[in-house]
Amino acid sequence: MAKLSFATFNLRNLQLPGEVYYTTSRPYTRDEYDAKIRWTAHILKELKVDVIGFQELWSPQALEEAFDAAGMLRDYDIVARKAPAGKVQVGLAARKGMLKDTPEWLELPEELLLKKYRGSNDDEPEEEISVDIRKYSRPPLCATIKALSPKKAPQIKVVVAHLKSKRPTDLYREARKHPEIKPHTEALGSALSTIRRASEAAALRIHLNKMLKDTDQAVVVMGDLNDSTLSTTTTLLTEQPPYRLFEASTAGRKSDTGLYSAAMMQQYRSLRDVYFTHIFKNQMESLDHILFSEQFYDHSDKRRWSFHEMLVFNDHLFAPHGHDPEDVPNMLPSDHGVVKVVFDHKPAKKTE
Template sequence: MNGRWPSGVYTPETDCNEAANDSLALDRDPANGFEPRRVGKEDDRSGANVRLAPITASPALDEPLPPPVIVQSGNGAYLSTLAPGGGMTMKSRTVSFTSFNLFNLNEPNLPMYTNSVGHEPAHVSRKVAWSAAMIARAKADVFGFQELWHKGPLERILAQSGMGTDYTLLVPDNQLGQRITCAAAVRTEMVQGTPEWITEFPESFRLESRGDDPQTPLMTVGISKFSRPVLKFTVRPHEERPAIHVLVCHFKSKAPTRIDREPWYRGQSALYRDHAAAIGSAISTVRRTAEALAVRQMVTDLTKRSDTPVVVLGDLNDGQDSNTLEILTEQPNYLQPLSTGGSDTALYSGQALQQLRSLRDVYYTYIHKRVHGSLDHILVSQELYDQSRKRIWKFDGLDIYNDHLNDDGLKLAEGVSDHGVVRAKFSLRGV
């Protein structure tokens, strides 16, 4: 089996308007292909509308395809189609991860935010060509993408990169320009299990306090969902080592949230107008902080009292020393040479690991008002931290592809991203 995903094997069509909290899976039937079944909460409602064409023979396959799985969350059902070979045993001595913001990748002429006309066809073609070249250049084992609107251009990017036959694309099947999400491309032999797009905060999430002293007033933050779904999946580069859990994130941006459409603003616009930008920035900061806490809780659930390797990557829209990153990482100690230690639940910044072995810090992934900042990060648990007693993977270096950020005209002329592309490389210890 060569791991290729042949076209025309089956065509799922999914109605994603069914109420949340119902999950569907697809059972294999030797005679008829796939049939839908409900998993999770049981009730009397009918399942989502899933229609699958019969399985056809393919010379590229020597075993049947794995069934796709629909993961239901707050924003509807997502269909993940894993390429044949997902979960195959592998003994790679290296693994690499890349974070890539696709800068509102969409098909032409589809609306995005306040842009009612969308991208021109020629501009989308330039974006696809540039992104394909960048993927071929980085050539990581795992790519985590942000700002994807439509799966079509990403499929073309992977094909044009020349790497499409070796990688499995993790993207919601119904990602057709109606919303923005995260996605991934993973070397097929490393894929394990089924990806999830998570919209709901963990049950343990709560931001409510009466303060530390009597004069501090009650504070409550009423938020329960991510602004962009978090993509969670698992890779296993080496069959004799634990699988690595990967979370691809896109936190709320620093841009001020619009408040002029809020009823409370319209009722007293004269009172709030002069303060709209400051209020909007505060709202964005609170939302981003809440999202950092929610992911932190997810990481703790994975790592507490375990040796589970975790990688969190993406556009976190804040710097390494920000409150957002401090919540997410738990501010671990970076040990001196020859020292060993590690933290059970903390995350270590790839930026910091690279700085500790470099003569100067030139890390930036974004330029705003001529200020060079780092918004895109790769964070790793102690199993990928060099001086941890529980280290499995050794950090080999971090690369930033950011030359395109210094010429703003390239966004239109060549379709470049407005973020740098970040890659972190690791090798296996003791093999």
């Protein structure tokens, strides 16, 4: 049976040695860079997937060197662009022959109107709301791919995203102008980061609506969404489609614009209750996600691919030196787990 696999991989600032990434960060030494390339190559070989979405990528050359170190450079097409100063990027790799058309980095859609005028009745707040965001913090990448087998399989839109982090927005300048807010900058900065992340999710949902509404287009969204599976921002992206939990149910037969979560699919069939891709202050969270349209949902009338399994590579989160004994001490190669999802080609009878 033909299989199709995807993975999302946060590279934790993959940049060439001596080159600046964030202005507040020290560039990698040659030894640190070589260790990072070795570890990245190790993970690439372990994954064995068809399509990989990357986050925190600064240098396309560095990613190519990681694929070369893994002996996989000739087997994949890499889509990446050099990051401008202070602006980290996302990227993608797909097996040779899978990429179709020209990939593009998405801009904020013109329909993104984040304004709420003064309420006209007692049930609405009196205050007006207005959010002005002009760019994604990290523009999503959209590519069209086609599985190598079977030949009749439909094309798939793949979106790689990296939404705004939970880290508080820096309010240093604002605090200088308004000293009274200085004791509260962390709370205010966290609120602003949440607003930006939700705004970016809404913008991406608009793009997804255009791809999915009244179509049979298969779509996969993957990346570091910087929030949990059932968070407001993640469910804004998924639109919380129904999952079928018992035989007599008709849930999930149709979901025109909804996206299903690989984490939810795995949890419904697993005895394990721990799934995480990130640890911060000893709190384990799932920030990295692979979401997919009804063409990949087991109980959909429009199913073309069936969910097989999800795997999370997160051992390195407990071992700062990764898996290579030659790694540079105290260097964590990535602070995110790597998520892999496998599908079987198994169309629903109505789509055969």
